[in-house]
Amino acid sequence: YLKFINDNKFNFVIIDSKFSAIEIIKKVKLVVSYPFSTTALIAKKQNIESIYYFPSKLKNKPLVDEDIKILEGKQELLKYLNQIKT
DSSP: OHHHHHHTTOOOOOOOTTSOHHHHHTTOSEEEESSSOHHHHHHHHTTOEEEEEESSOOSSOOSOOSSOEEEESHHHHHHHHHHHHO
């Protein structure tokens, strides 16, 4: 994933668990949660754009139904990021 981030020149921040997710989320434009985690829900409650990312195709959709977009695979993620980057 670090190669993906570096190759595509996106400004990503990977958060160490010792930091407060809420405080960091308040300062960002988009939260990409992988795996499915509460950071997506925290961002949504703060009115910050939030998505779930899964690196391949899901065989079964998760029991997550919080009206948060799920992106599957690298190409879908890249397409989405390029759309919001402009």
